[in-house]
Amino acid sequence: MFRIEHAPRPVAFLLLAFDTTGREMGRLPSRYNYLADCIEHGYSFTGKVIASSLDPFVSVIIDVTPHEPAS
Secondary structure (H helix, E strand, O other): OOOEEOOOOOOOEEEEEEEEOOEEEEOHHHHHHHHHHHHOOOOEEEEEEEEEEOOOOOOEEEEEEEOOOOO
């Protein structure tokens, strides 16, 4: 399980995935930057890793679940 958040300032435009212990797993590709606007509007995102690879480069495939803002 992981969660997605803005990176700490001064690079808050980056989106990061964190595991359940709070350790950074990595950055999301820029094609997912639209999620930043959703986060600003109260949505949150969690998910799970469904595949990973070390060859020819490190990559992780994730399954993301959106959560609506709390009322």
